[in-house]
Structures are given as C-alpha cells and as structure tokens.
Amino acid sequence: MDILPRGSLAPITRKLETLSALSDGERNAIAAMPIQVQDYPRGSNVISEGDHSTRCFALIEGFSCTVKLMLSGERQIIAFHIPGDMPDLHSLHHKIVDVGIQTITPCTVGFVRHEVVHDVCARYPRIATSFWRATLDEAAISRAWVTNFGQRKAPERLAHLACELLSRMQAVGLSDGQACRFPMTQTELADAIGMSPVHVNRSLQALRARGLISFKGQRLQVLNWPALKIFASFDPTYLHLNEKSD
Amino acid sequence: MDILPRGSLAPITRKLETLSALSDGERNAIAAMPIQVQDYPRGSNVISEGDHSTRCFALIEGFSCTVKLMLSGERQIIAFHIPGDMPDLHSLHHKIVDVGIQTITPCTVGFVRHEVVHDVCARYPRIATSFWRATLDEAAISRAWVTNFGQRKAPERLAHLACELLSRMQAVGLSDGQACRFPMTQTELADAIGMSPVHVNRSLQALRARGLISFKGQRLQVLNWPALKIFASFDPTYLHLNEKSD
DNA sequence: CGTTTGGTTGAAATGTGTCAAACTTTGTGG
DNA sequence: CCACAAAGTTTGACACATTTCAACCAAACG
Numbered sequence: 109m110d111i112l113p114r115g116s117l118a119p120i121t122r123k124l125e126t127l128s129a130l131s132d133g134e135r136n137a138i139a140a141m142p143i144q145v146q147d148y149p150r151g152s153n154v155i156s157e158g159d160h161s162t163r164c165f166a167l168i169e170g171f172s173c174t175v176k177l178m179l180s181g182e183r184q185i186i187a188f189h190i191p192g193d194m195p196d197l198h199s200l201h202h203k204i205v206d207v208g209i210q211t212i213t214p215c216t217v218g219f220v221r222h223e224v225v226h227d228v229c230a231r232y233p234r235i236a237t238s239f240w241r242a243t244l245d246e247a248a249i250s251r252a253w254v255t256n257f258g259q260r261k262a263p264e265r266l267a268h269l270a271c272e273l274l275s276r277m278q279a280v281g282l283s284d285g286q287a288c289r290f291p292m293t294q295t296e297l298a299d300a301i302g303m304s305p306v307h308v309n310r311s312l313q314a315l316r317a318r319g320l321i322s323f324k325g326q327r328l329q330v331l332n333w334p335a336l337k338i339f340a341s342f343d344p345t346y347l348h349l350n351e352k353s354d
Numbered sequence: 355m356d357i358l359p360r361g362s363l364a365p366i367t368r369k370l371e372t373l374s375a376l377s378d379g380e381r382n383a384i385a386a387m388p389i390q391v392q393d394y395p396r397g398s399n400v401i402s403e404g405d406h407s408t409r410c411f412a413l414i415e416g417f418s419c420t421v422k423l424m425l426s427g428e429r430q431i432i433a434f435h436i437p438g439d440m441p442d443l444h445s446l447h448h449k450i451v452d453v454g455i456q457t458i459t460p461c462t463v464g465f466v467r468h469e470v471v472h473d474v475c476a477r478y479p480r481i482a483t484s485f486w487r488a489t490l491d492e493a494a495i496s497r498a499w500v501t502n503f504g505q506r507k508a509p510e511r512l513a514h515l516a517c518e519l520l521s522r523m524q525a526v527g528l529s530d531g532q533a534c535r536f537p538m539t540q541t542e543l544a545d546a547i548g549m550s551p552v553h554v555n556r557s558l559q560a561l562r563a564r565g566l567i568s569f570k571g572q573r574l575q576v577l578n579w580p581a582l583k584i585f586a587s588f589d590p591t592y593l594h595l596n597e598k599s600d
Numbered sequence: 601c602g603t604t605t606g607g608t609t610g611a612a613a614t615g616t617g618t619c620a621a622a623c624t625t626t627g628t629g630g
Numbered sequence: 631c632c633a634c635a636a637a638g639t640t641t642g643a644c645a646c647a648t649t650t651c652a653a654c655c656a657a658a659c660g
Contacts, residue, residue: 346452
C-alpha cells in the first residue's frame with residue numbers, strides 16, 4: 109500500500125470527465141486527493157457486507173463485482189465493475205454497507221477517505237454533481253438488471269449482459285472493436301443472472317450456435333452486433349453514456 | 355393544477371427529515387419551493403419513457419410504480435412508490451428518462467422545476483445531500499430486487515416484497531400495526547416480480563396457507579411477522595431506515 | 601505429470617408459464 | 631337499491647424452462 113503518483117488517477121479523471129466537463133481547477137482538485145493504492149488477488153473482498161465505511165474507492169485496474177451473500181451460502185452478483193468505476197460511492201451516505209465487493213481478477217484499487225471526498229464536493233459543486241451522477245448511473249444499471257431478470261429467459265439475459273459489458277468497456281476505451289476482456293467464469297455469470305451454472309453453459313452454447321458471440325481465453329467477441337442487440341432487446345439508453353450534466 | 359398551500363408539503367418535508375436533520379432555514383427553503391400539484395386517475399402515466407424531463411415530483415397521495423415497457427408490450431414494474439417518495443429525482447441529472455412512472459391508485463403529485471431544485475441544492479448543501487441520499491435509498495432497493503429475483507422462488511419473492519412494502523409504510527407512519535394499504539392487483543404483482551399472474555395467485559395462496567399474511571380489500575395484514583421475515587429471509591438493513599446523514 | 605479449476609453432457613425432478621373457463625368482487629347507471 | 635358490466639381472482643390440465651446431480655472432459659498450473 110503506498111501513495112499513488114498523480115498520473116495513475118487517469119481512469120478516474122477520465123470517468124468523471126464523461127459525467128460532466130471539468131475545469132483545470134477541478135481536475136487539479138481531483139488529482140490532489142490523497143489516495144491509498146492497494147492490490148488484491150483474485151477472489152478477495154475489497155469491502156465486506158456489514159462493514160462500517162470510512163472511505164470509498166475507485167477501481168484502477170481489473171474486474172470486480174458487488175455481491176450479496178445469502179444465509180444459505182449462495183451469492184448474488186448485483187453488478188460488475190470495470191476500471192474507472194467507483195462501486196461504493198454510496199457509502200459516502202450509507203455508512204453501513206449492505207453489500208460486499210469482491211475481485212474477479214487481480215485488482216488495483218485506490219481508496220480515498222470520505223472526509224476528503226466530502227471536502228472536495230463542498231468546494232467544487234460540479235464534482236459533487238459528477239459523483240452523484242456516477243451513483244445514478246449505477247442505479248440505472250440495477251434497474252436494467254431488474255428488467256433483465258423479470259422479462260428475459262436465460263439466453264436473452266446472458267446476451268443482454270454481454271451487450272452491457274461490451275458497451276461499458278467501449279465507453280471507457282477498453283474494447284477492441286467488438287471484442288473485450290471478459291474474465292468471468294460461468295459460475296460467476298450464473299451468480300449474476302440468477303441461474304445454475306449448468307444452464308448458463310447451455311445458454312452460452314445457444315448464443316454460440318446462433319453465431320452471436322464467442323468466448324475464448326477470457327475474451328468476449330461479438331460476431332453479429334445488430335443481431336445480438338435485437339436478440340437481447342438491448343437499448344443502451346439506460347447507460348446514459350453520451351449525456352453530460354449541466 | 356394549482357399552487358399548493360405550504361402545509362401539503364408535509365409528506366416531503368417529513369421524508370427529507372428522515373434522511374438528515376433540517377434547520378429552520380432549510381425547512382423554510384423547502385416549503386418555499388414553487389410546486390404544481392396535479393391529480394391523476396388510476397392507471398395514468400405521470401412520466402412516460404423517453405420524456406425529456408424539466409421537473410421532478412413528489413408523490414403526495416396514492417401509490418405509483420416505475421415501469422419499463424418492452425417492445426413485446428410486456429411491462430416490468432421496477433419499483434413501487436408510496437406517499438413521500440420522489441421517484442424521479444434522478445431526472446435531475448439524467449435528462450432522458452429511461453423508465454416511465456404510472457399510478458396504481460388515484461394519485462396527487464407535486465411537481466417542482468429542476469432549476470428550483472438545483473437552486474435550493476446550491477444554497478443548502480445539506481438539502482442536496484438529502485436528495486442524493488434519497489436516490490441512493492432507491493438504488494439500494496433496486497439492488498435488493500435484483501437479489502430477490504436471483505435468489506428466491508415465487509412465494510419467497512412475494513413474501514420479501516410484502517416485508518419491504520410494510521416496512522416502508524411503517525417508516526413513514528402509514529401503517530396500522532402490522533397491516534397497511536396494499537392496492538396492487540395480482541397482475542401488477544406479477545409484473546413486479548417477473549412471474550405470471552396465475553403463479554402469483556398460487557404463491558399468495560401458499561403464503562396464506564402458511565398463516566403468514568392475508569389480503570382483504572386492498573389491505574395487507576401480516577399475521578406472523580417473525581415467521582414471514584424468516585421465510586422471506588428479509589433483512590431491512592438495505593432500507594437504511596434509521597440512518598441519517600451527517 | 602498430476603492436480604485443480606472450469607467447462608460440458610445426460611436424465612430425471614421441480615418450478616413456472618400458458619390457456620381457457622368459472623367464479624367473485626367492485627363499480628356504475630337505471 | 632338492483633342489475634349489469636367490468637375488473638380481478640381462482641382453478642385445472644398441460645407445455646416448457648430451469649434445477650439438480652453425477653459424471654466426464656479440457657484447459658491451466660505448479
């Protein structure tokens with residue numbers, strides 16, 4: 109754990125810039141925030157359910173997910189996070205966190221103390237707005253997941269998730285055409301879409317058989333984007349990707 | 355449609371007070387916001403998907419829900435709203451709304467223009483915080499719904515929804531012991547939990563057979579709260595009911 | 601090279617959807 | 631206040647989606 113050189117905040121600054129335009133002063137204020145960088149191996153808990161939160165973090169490198177653990181031992185994955193995301197911003201106002209955050213791959217995260225964030229928000233209202241918007245973007249994704257669960261069968265659900273992930277990766281410049289890194293195991297996908305791993309496997313085969321997507325070595329490749337969108341009835345409006353505040 | 359006398363803002367002020375303590379100045383600023391009151395019959399659209407939003411609203415009286423309409427004509431209910439809720443606060447920063455809001459009963463709502471809210475937020479940071487928190491509370495509920503869909507079968511899912519609704523009604527003083535108004539039809543419940551109306555009906559019968567709840571004349575009566583909580587594995591932490599900011 | 605982890609397969613059990621009909625309640629106009 | 635219509639609820643039989651369990655296979659890894 110050490111202090112991050114200014115440059116490493118690039119993913120977060122870039123993310124905030126997508127939310128609203130920043131002045132030089134605002135950019136500097138963000139770059140000046142004291143940040144504690146920490147690496148986590150795959151499968152570790154960055155935040156545990158029930159923790160009392162005093163800081164929040166940005167995902168600098170790697171994939172993580174928000175999870176809810178059941179008494180039965182089952183785990184529900186509620187959201188996936190990609191570099192630049194700030195998955196526990198809500199802890200700024202919800203001190204008792206009701207979900208955990210786990211790493212899916214080895215991750216590098218940057219922690220910032222809540223006082224620091226509150227202070228920056230107080231001095232730069234537009235930054236506060238950006239943080240608020242980041243939490244709203246997340247909320248919109250949760251709503252889309254509710255719809256995904258309620259309205260779609262397994263193959264369509266998986267297809268929709270693939271559409272979402274690729275779109276988000278494209279939005280932060282982490283895609284390679286219509287392909288991107290996709291390190292989730294089938295068991296993790298099962299925990300995310302609320303189905304058994306066996307059924308995930310069969311649904312993925314159905315998607316492959318239709319020539320929509322392919323998975324090889326932790327990569328998702330979309331073979332027929334228009335057809336995939338139609339199959340999943342994917343409408344990216346909910347991601348609010350090209351909509352800045354103010 | 356007319357201007358509301360100050361007193362009618364009571365549900366909203368009370369709601370905001372549950373989010374963070376308000377000073378007299380803050381209370382006055384809220385009471386002074388110009389508000390347009392409008393009545394809607396049951397089954398009408400307060401907000402339609404795709405609208406470009408210039409104001410947001412508080413539900414003063416009645417029940418409404420957030421919906422996502424599918425191309426197929428199906429509708430997914432994403433959230434239920436009770437008096438005091440401000441279901442489209444997110445439109446403050448997401449101008450293009452990706453969901454609609456429909457009334458479940460006749461409703462009275464109060465609209466406030468976005469500029470007015472932004473102005474109050476700028477002058478009273480604690481009010482801004484309260485609004486932010488209100489959107490975070492909603493987001494936490496969406497996350498809980500994802501878990502509800504992913505982890506529970508129909509009867510447990512319905513039971514969890516009943517727990518949530520009753521808890522929220524209790525929190526704003528609209529319950530009657532362990533009973534409260536519950537005007538949703540089985541078809542609406544079906545749209546909310548992503549199941550067919552027939553299966554909702556059978557699941558409700560299962561809950562009644564277990565002696566957990568009863569429905570009569572738009573009322574939900576919980577007959578065995580401890581047993582219901584266990585059956586639904588309901589943990590109210592996610593509602594953040596007794597947690598104020600600052 | 602063996603071990604572990606993740607992916608694939610088949611068959612049977614369970615959960616849920618669909619359709620069509622009957623029943624019950626609610627609301628409305630005469 | 632009644633009669634009727636409309637809306638909401640309940641039932642049964644059958645089809646389909648998904649889970650479960652157990653086994654096998656393939657790739658990754660020390």
